[in-house]
Amino acid sequence: MSATVTLEPFSLPLARPLTTADGTIDRREGFVVAVERRGERGVGEATPLPGWTESRRACEAALERARDLADGEGLDAALAALSPRETPAARHGLALALADARSRRAGVPLHRYLGGTRGVTAVPVNATVGDGSTDETVAAALSAVEDGYRALKVKVGARAVEEDVARLRAVREAVGGGVELRADANAAWTREEAREAVAGLADLGVAYVEQPLAADDLDGHAALRGGPVRVALDESLVERGAATVLDSDAADVIVLKPMALGGVDRARRIARRARLSGLEAVVTTTVDAVYARTAAVHLAASLGDVPACGLATASMLAEDLGPDPCRLEGGALTVPERKGNVPANGGSTGA
Numbered sequence: 001m002s003a004t005v006t007l008e009p010f011s012l013p014l015a016r017p018l019t020t021a022d023g024t025i026d027r028r029e030g031f032v033v034a035v036e037r038r039g040e041r042g043v044g045e046a047t048p049l050p051g052w053t054e055s056r057r058a059c060e061a062a063l064e065r066a067r068d069l070a071d072g073e074g075l076d077a078a079l080a081a082l083s084p085r086e087t088p089a090a091r092h093g094l095a096l097a098l099a100d101a102r103s104r105r106a107g108v109p110l111h112r113y114l115g116g117t118r119g120v121t122a123v124p125v126n127a128t129v130g131d132g133s134t135d136e137t138v139a140a141a142l143s144a145v146e147d148g149y150r151a152l153k154v155k156v157g158a159r160a161v162e163e164d165v166a167r168l169r170a171v172r173e174a175v176g177g178g179v180e181l182r183a184d185a186n187a188a189w190t191r192e193e194a195r196e197a198v199a200g201l202a203d204l205g206v207a208y209v210e211q212p213l214a215a216d217d218l219d220g221h222a223a224l225r226g227g228p229v230r231v232a233l234d235e236s237l238v239e240r241g242a243a244t245v246l247d248s249d250a251a252d253v254i255v256l257k258p259m260a261l262g263g264v265d266r267a268r269r270i271a272r273r274a275r276l277s278g279l280e281a282v283v284t285t286t287v288d289a290v291y292a293r294t295a296a297v298h299l300a301a302s303l304g305d306v307p308a309c310g311l312a313t314a315s316m317l318a319e320d321l322g323p324d325p326c327r328l329e330g331g332a333l334t335v336p337e338r339k340g341n342v343p344a345n346g347g348s349t350g351a
């Protein structure tokens with residue numbers, strides 16, 4: 001059945017640029033993808049992040065092809081034509097628009113539509129602390145704990161290993177033992193640096209180190225496991241594919257970015273497979289706008305009982321595409337309970 005797809009470009013500056021070992025993110029650009037089918041409207045978001053997804057240009061070209069295909073052959077054919085490996089952001093955008101429309105028609109919130117059955121009303125989240133001096137890092141950590149966060153993810157790998165270990169030590173001393181600490185190296189370290197780092201972080205009670213080594217180095221990651229600091233993989237899922245990572249012994253935890261994995265539906269399937277293999281699944285964003293970010297909250301809620309997720313990225317944006325329907329309460333984001341993904345009026349009142 002023929003259906004209308006519309007694409008609206010956007011460009012959002014960050015208020016707090018995120019500095020990682022892999023560079024600084026200071027703006028997010030993409031497309032709002034809207035579908036209209038049998039009078040039902042659904043809204044999705046395609047926000048490519050080069051290095052993690054296709055380029056903006058490739059994303060736009062893929063979405064334009066999908067729009068033309070939907071016009072003749074319908075939305076399912078258009079979605080099937082979008083490759084989750086080649087153009088994950090484009091597929092994410094159209095898949096979310098469809099899921100939003102269908103969950104609205106069914107009168108259920110997106111997390112129920114995705115298959116969540118438990119009454120999850122909030123998702124625990126980590127604060128994201130970018131690279132910075134020890135003083136800056138401690139200040140950001142203390143401010144996050146003051147805001148109620150019980151888990152902090154600190155970016156590392158942009159400076160010498162001993163400096164990063166000193167930053168984490170200063171954070172641990174400042175926030176005390178009751179806060180979960182994680183470190184994300186964004187693939188910056190050599191095997192030797194990673195061994196040094198893990199040894200230094202071990203007695204600081206760091207729960208896991210995210211992507212210490214190059215994305216393709218599954219053997220290196222496997223060899224790092226087994227100590228008190230667990231190993232999480234993020235970039236490796238994009239580089240090697242989720243199935244390869246899950247079939248390896250390289251990770252204790254996998255980090256799921258729906259935008260980089262081709263949609264919340266794809267990310268959910270990977271999360272469930274990971275759990276069956278005894279891995280933990282953490283849902284995060286690529287610093288997305290409100291539609292993709294909220295969808296990732298629904299995804300985490302649909303999984304039930306998730307560890308703290310990297311979904312508290314709204315405050316990095318200077319502007320957004322609409323009001324945030326989630327509130328931070330006690331280190332967790334509230335899950336929207338109205339039908340669909342983001343409530344049509346921004347979620348301020350009513351059902």
Ligand SMILES: O=C(O)CCC(=O)c1ccccc1C(=O)O
Pocket residue numbers: 025126127128153184186234284285286287309310311313
């Ligand atoms: O997980 C989080 O806390 C926030 C998301 C985040 O860190 C991130 C955001 C954009 C690109 C890469 C990453 C990453 O996890 O490496």
Ligand SMILES: [Mg+2]
Pocket residue numbers: 184186210211234235255
């Ligand atoms: Mg990461």
